[in-house]
Every structure is written in structure tokens, then in C-alpha cells.
Amino acid sequence: MTGFFQSPQRVKRETEIKDINKIRSLRIGLASAEEIMGKSHGEVKNPETIDYKTHKPKFDGLFCERIFGPTKDYECNCGKFRGIKHKGVTCDRCGVEVIQSKVRRNRLGHIHLEMPVAHIWFSKGVPSRMAALIDMHTKVMEQVLYYEKYIVVEPGNSPYLGWRALHELKPLEVLTEEELQEVEDEYGPIDAAMGAEAIERVLENLDLQLICDVLRETIRTSRSQQKITKCIKRLKIAQDFLKSDNKPEWMILENLPVIPPDLRPLVPLDGGRFATSDLNDLYRRVINRNNRLRRLKEVHAPEVIIRNEKRMLQEAVDALLDNGRRGRPVKGSNNRPLKSLSDMLKGKGGRFRQNLLGKRVDYSGRSVIVVGPNLRFHQCGLPKKMALELFEPFIIHHLEKLDHVNTIRSAKRMIEREHPVVYDVLEKIIKDHPVLLNRAPTLHRLGIQAFMPTLIEGNAIRLHPLTCEAFNADFDGDQMAVHVPLSREARNEAKHLMLSDKNILRPASGQPIATPSQDIVLGCYYLTKIDPSYSAGGGEVRRFASPEQAMQAFDHGLIKLQEEINVRFTTYEEVEIIGEDKDSGRPLARSLGMRIFIGEDPMPGLDLEDPTQL
Template identity: 60%
Template sequence: PLALLLNISPKNLEKILYFAPDRRREQLYEVKKFDDSSENNKMFFENGVITETEFKIHKIYSPNFNAELLYRVRQIKIFPHKVGDIINNKELSELQEVFGSLFFAVEPYLPLEFKQQGSGYDLDREGFEIDETDKEEREQEKNQSTVEKVSETGETAENSEEEKEVYYRIIEIDGLISESKLSPLIEKEPGLAKKTTMAKRTVEESCYVVINPRNTNHKVGDTILESENRLHTYYDPEFKAGIGAEAIKAILKDINLDSLNMELREELKRSSGQKAKKVIRRLQIIDAFRKSNGKPEWMILDVLPVIPPDLRPMVQLEGGRFATSDLNDLYRRVINRNNRLKRLLELGAPGIIVKNEKRMLQEAVDALIDNGRRGHAVLGAGNRPLKSLSDLLQGKKGRFRQNLLGKRVDYSGRSVIVVGPKLRLYECGIPKKMALELFKPFVMHNLVKRELAHNIKTAKKLVEQESLEVWNILQEIVEDHPVLLNRAPTLHRLGIQVFKPILVEGNAIQLHPLACPAFNADFDG
């Protein structure tokens, strides 16, 4: 009902409530022009790469924003180097001019001759220590070469430092290239087009629901990724999207049932097939809320009711141990997680930790209401699933059928049937103890009437003691009082029939074989 009312798929609703990630496969773009190059905006794209969804959002709010499609070249033989090659800054610039900065990745390469940090030893190109004599000779050679260079060129040593080359090591060749860089390469090598595909990335982020779409293309209830929410909020602070039960409740509070009812009825006139069926189901839910004067936000619990202790007892066993109801364990999980979440919020914990704790709290409440409905059931001692509130209520042994509708009826009995070959068709054999329970009021009345007991209380004690007078009176009573015999399920009127009781020994009811077809009974136990 909640998913239908909000017009959200149950799968997406579950992702929102449980802070679960959504996964998408999106085309990649390389940013070429961006109005604002501040540090705040650079966080929106890593290495100048954005997804198709992010590109569309930037384009809506910033018309001058520009980005190019990215492609991935599977055949990288067109690249003149391999991983591990050393290049200088001039070669790096030339490669980036042809292939772009995303095709390959480099890291600074340290020169071979350097001073080891943290020690007083100089190392040569091979990494061996240089002694003092060699060190002086090297200094003299260096000074002499510097003097010669200055005399020839007229430049100082400081200017010569600027001419030193910087080296880089190629650490990765990813094959990402923009459309503008790819076109000249394809002209030179036409077969390259067949070995090129659009660059895509699998995006996996938390799933948010739109609460206030503002001027965007989204509607209330649309699901977006966390990065989309971050972008929309940056460009338009009044845009609002959320995650978890709080976001769903915020949407439910803003629902106007009357206006939504009119909109759906208009939509129903234009719809047909499956779409019309879905609109009708939504209308049924809305009409039910309107008739009952209920509010949609009441479907989200803010306060969790705790059932009385008598329904979740704790019994003391021998040795000081306690046997407790499963509900107590499930309630304890909810309380512990709720207190921990409160503490994390007070401490100002990071958002990812708070989200995880909210998810765990939601799962604890789910386990309390219906354990095992989502994912693995919470297990107790001996790997036994704990019984939740639903287990307490549902089924034949539940609170309704067992305790409320299935109450025991006074002066009645229940037992299995066996063959009574000596019985007549209208007779049934009733065990003596069962017959005594059936006719207890008659027996007690006769005991007082015959002055065998002074009052009903004394007569009740005599019945419980099963004295000889009681059995004699019972034998007389059954002669004039027939009994009703019922076999479930009572599908027609012959499921309940009248028989004359005959007192028999044992604990089973005896029945004539020819009386079985009407009851659809048998003697298989």
C-alpha cells in the first residue's frame, strides 16, 4: 500500500528505507569548460571525468558548461610507450597533446643521484656510498663545468637550474580518450574505430527520494543517487531529497488526498490496460484513507508500542536461571540500537555511520514485528528463529484463533473415534470421565436433590472425588439426555448429529461404522 500510494516501486522503496545503494551503468564525459573553477566545484568531478547524469544536471544550471564524450580504446598499440617507461616533461606534453590526460597516468620519477634523507651519506647513481676523496673530485668537476657553461652562454647557475628536465614514469595506460582527440587518430588509422567503445562506469551510491523538486525535471517520489542530490543541492539550496523513513514520512505529510483523488480520476479516463489497473488500486487506497479520516503519515511509526509483560513473561528456573519470551530479546535489540543512535547523533558522528545505525534500527524493528520477512531471521539459542509479534498473532496457534476465537467450551469433550461394533446406529460410546464432565451440572443437581450433598459446593467435591453415587446418578442421566457429536470441518448439516450416549471405559469415543460417511470420518487415528 505504501509503495502504491507514493507511486514508487517496492524495490526502490526498500532501498530508500534501508539506506541501500542503487547501481547504474553510465556513460562518461570529460569536462572541458566550467564557469566556476573553485575548490568547491572541483569536488564534483574526479580528474575531470563526470557521468552522463551529472553532465545533464550541470547543463541545466550552467548553460556554458561543456563536456566531451569519452571513449575507451581497447587496442593501445597506437600509444608509443608501455607501462614503466620513463619520459621527460617535454614528451609528457606532446603525449597529452595527442592522447589527452586521461589516456595514461604518470608519477614523478626521482633522479638517480640524490642525497639520502635522514643520513649524512651521499650515494652515486648505482646507490653506492661516495667517500670524501671522490666527493671533492666531483665538486671540482661540477664547479668547473658550471664556470665553462657560464663563460659560453653568459647565464648564471640559477638560470641553468630552470633547464633541468623533470622525469615521469608511466604507471597505467587506461585507454580513455575524448571525442576530439580520437577523431585525428581514426583518420590516421581507420581500423581503430572498430576497437573503440564508449567509456562507461558502474555507479553505486545511496538511493534518495525527491521531496521538493523545485525547478528540476524530477517529480515528488522520484529516486535519485547521492551524487545527483549533492549537485542539485549545490545549485539550488531549496531542492530537497532524503533517505530513510524520515524522507518517506515527509512526502506522506505533504499528500493532499482530495486533490490526488481528483488527479487520479482524470488520469483513469485517459488510461487503459495495466496502467488503469494501477490507478484503480491507488484510488482504492486513497478512498480508504478518506473514509476512515486517516492520515497517510500514520503508516510511519514514531513511537513503538510495548505489549504488557503478561504477554511476554519471564519465568525463573531452578538454579537461579530465567526462561524469557523471545519478544523480550527482540525489544532489547530495538532499545539498544535506538540508544546507540541517539548517542551517535549527540556526538555528531559522520553521516555514513549514522546511516548504518539507522538501517540497523530499522531492521531491529522489522524483526520485532515480523522476524525473517526481510533477509535472515534473528536467531536465538540453538539457532532457532525468535518468535515475533506476527508469530504471536497469526496461525492456528495464534492469539486470535487459539485464545480469542478458539476458547474451550464448558461441559464439552474432544477425543478420537474408534469402532463400536456392538453399538446401534443411533448410539455412541462416551468415556465415563468425559460423560461426567458433560453432565456435571445435572449430576450436582441430583446429588443435592437426593440430599446426598448439602449444597452445590459439596456436590462439586463429590463429583471431583468420583464416588460410587456419582456414577449411579450419571448412568440414570444419560438414559434421558442425548448428546451432539460434531466432526470438523462442519461442511454440511450432517456434520453435527444427535446420538444416545453409552458409558464406556477408556478415553476414545466409540462410533458405529455406518455413521461415518455422513461425518466423512474414518478410524485411522
């Protein structure tokens, strides 16, 4: 893939991009055999990794210093050249370039394959791009790739054309060894082959523009929907090749890239043992089989043995690129499938999602959430210890600004000792600094919201109960992550767009999402319910001179919240607030719980006798 290769020349070269912010986009495509050779720093011929006596990399091996660069900064393998003063010199004794060791993260090698090998991403994918382009069934093409059947590449001038006509845009004929022998005996020799080499020749002979023209005509004139769908898929693949300037035969590998050694490390363990990446074992299988195939060709081994070795080499490259996609996966010593290049890239733990998109960030924390009923809707309770860690840079800046400290080290020491001044500064900072709370999985926009923090004791984050539905959170051990927006723009966006009191409607439907539920509804019911079993004997209703007297009676356990009572009005304003029943003249709030529920600022039109409003 062209997006992952470094500079092509062996001479002194730039290995780093000076200004990565100027990159607008990356294009990933197929690489030709020449391009892979140009970007490689040398051929890997030896399947060995290091010398286990000297712990130095083997020459021409998977960790070779000649190919991938020195293991120590500015020091060659034999030690003749040491130090930055020899930078750029290639040692005449060991052949290692004197340069920084970090180039071992960038430099590629290559394995020159003794035969072309199909890339399993294109031969075995769904749909198979290779099979679709040559208009062949995937199973049939696999029989050719894995040396089970022959494919007729060029029928030539033989009368075979009269036996079964071939069109240049239709699938080429596939024959077993017996069928091929029968045809050649009857009609003369024809050009038939098997393996990736045969498929490569077929792909080279394709005229993509002619294929596109014929497919468009077929789509326009055909009445079969199934045929039209198949032609559309094939047309899309052919057009993509034409637009991207990639050639179909590049799906067949002649040179196999070897990724930098620091991306497949060999780590020393206690007792002289080593832990190695699975990729090294997979590369070793490819090199061993490639070298064995070379030796078999040199000694002119029987065709059946060479063919079997070619099939094994194809399977070894398949396992390196995507272990387990075809057949049984290759397993290691502990009976675990080895991780291939595809496994390093794909999925949640792959290079893209885990390392590039999922980097861990500073100024974030995580803790269990508990309910905070005393909080305002836009507030969250942040533990003091967590706040000290999250806002440490801001605290240090303010301590220096207020001349409490002179150095960063002394400021950190004050924070570690939790000096009272530190908490005063922290209180000032968080007054105008929102934090973001995120609960995984963040399935919609309201899964991450901004809150104004308030300092609390303990280790748990406190959350307003009305925000639970937006987060789909409950207080049975759920955890939430806290993030601190650093820039002024981020703080303004959090404050004006993401604050919880500005997100009370569902983005999908516009319905309210901040609705009371569970303990809030239960509390309202508990306060406003009148339980006759609590009344005094004989059905007598207790009378109190004022609400304060009723509250004192409750504090002393003389009455219950749900007990019906009669409280004397003390002011005309209280009559207006509490209200009276028009028929009986009794106050609507007939229990202490109702009075507490109404408070001093009741909702207009609230009818405590109507259960639908409670």
C-alpha cells in the first residue's frame, strides 16, 4: 500500500514529515513490484532474528542492521564507528549506516518471492475483487490459485477454440490435469497454467476500458435483473481501477514488504528468554518456504513437489496477511492463532481505532457516579482529589500569577500537600470552567454533556438525577469519564452548546428528555399521599396554630408526613399560596407533606386532588 511506504532511495533521505499539519489527506492504493523494491532498504533472506549468544541481529535476517538501521544511536554493528560525528557514514566492515536508531521504526525491507503470490484481501474478500474482475467464480479461481486446476491463458491457434469458444471478456476455461492432457492429446498444445502466475497473466491481458464499454452495453440491453446486478458490481471495480491508476496485476505480489522491526519487536525476558511478535513467526514461515522453493528449483525437483511447495508458500503469505481467512489459522506454541497484519489493523484493538483514534488523553478522570439531589441542573459534583489532578496546570498558573510560588516545582509541592490556598484558587478556577461528562457507550449526542463542577468530598462523581435519562445512566455502579476542555474556544463551546440545561430535548424527536422518574416520582407521591391509618383516634384531625408548630411536631415524632392535619392560616398571603377547597372551605394542603411539596412558590393551577397532576 503506497500510503505506508517510506522514501525510495538508499541515499541520505528525509524520514520525517516536517509539518504534519499541512497534510490534507492520504491516499492508500496498490503498490507495484517495482515500487515495493524502490521503497525497500534491502532483501531479507535469512529467517533468523538475533544471535542468542551476542544478542545482536543476524545479517540479512528479520532484524538486520544493514537493512533496517542500527540498534544503538550512531553506532555500527562492529563498533568501528561511534558517535554523532560519523553521522551518515556506512561502515566498510559491517555495512551498517551510522544513524539514529529510530529509523528502525520507518525502514522497510522486502522478500523476493520465487513465484507470484495472490494478495488474500483481493482474492478471498466478499466480494472477491480479483474473481469479479476476471468474471470467474471465487471457488473456481481458488482452485487455480492453490494448484488444483489449470486455467487457459491463451488458446492460441489450436482447434480448441472450436471445441469450446472463448470470448476475451468471458471467464477463461478451467481444466483439471486430466482434462488438459486429453485436450492437448487431441488438439495440440495450448497455453494453460496454474497458480497466481496464471491469474497475473490473465489480469495483465485485461482491457479495462473495453470491459467497461461492454458491461455498460450489457446493463442497457439485458432484461435479467440478476445479470444486471452482477455487471454493475464488476463495472464498479473496473471503473475504480481506471480512476485510481492502479493496475489489476498489482493484486499479485512478486515482492513481499517486510514492516520495520520496531513494529514487531523482540523483547528480552528474565532468564535469557525472549518474547516476540507473532509477525516474526509468520515472516519466518514465508522465508523458510521461499528458500526451500528456491533450492528445489535449483536441483530440478519433480513438478509435483515444486507445485506443493508453491501452494505452501501461497498459504504462508495468506497467513501473514490475514491469518484464518482461508482454512485453519496458523497457531503458535500455546495453541493460540497468531496475529497477522490484518489483525494489527482491524477491529477495536487495531492500529487505527486503538492507537490513532483512541489515544489516552491528559486532563481526564473516571469514577463511579452517585445521585446529587442538592445540585442544580447544570452542575455536577467533582471530588476534590480528582479536581486537583484535572486542573493542576491552571492551579499552577494562578499560583504563579498571585505570587504564591516562584517555580513550577514549588507549586506542585503545594498541590501535593493540599495547602488551603490551593483550594481557594481551585474554587475560583472552576467557577467559569465547565467539564465534560461522558458515559460509554456514547450512542447519541447527549451521551456527552458539559457541567459546571462543584467540589465535594469523597471519591464518587455526583450527578443530577434529571440528567440520567440522557446518559442512560443509573446509580448501581455506573462509571463516567470527566474531560477538561483546555482552550478558550472549547470552553465557550461547552458552556454555550453542551451545558446540560441547554440539552433538555431529544435530538431525534424533540420530546423532553429531562423528565422526573423513579425516586423523584416516588418522592412526590410519598409527600402528597394522605394515609388515614395515621390519623388520631376517633377520626379527629390534629390542629396546629402555624406551619412551624406542625413542623416541630413532626420533628418530635408526634405526627407523620401523610397524616391529615389542620393548620391555621397566619397571613392572607398563605391563604393565596395554599388555597382552600371551594365546597368545604378546608385548605388544599391537608398534610404536612403537601405543604412541604408546595413550598412558598407553588406552580399555578396545581390541583393536589387531581392524581394526574401529581
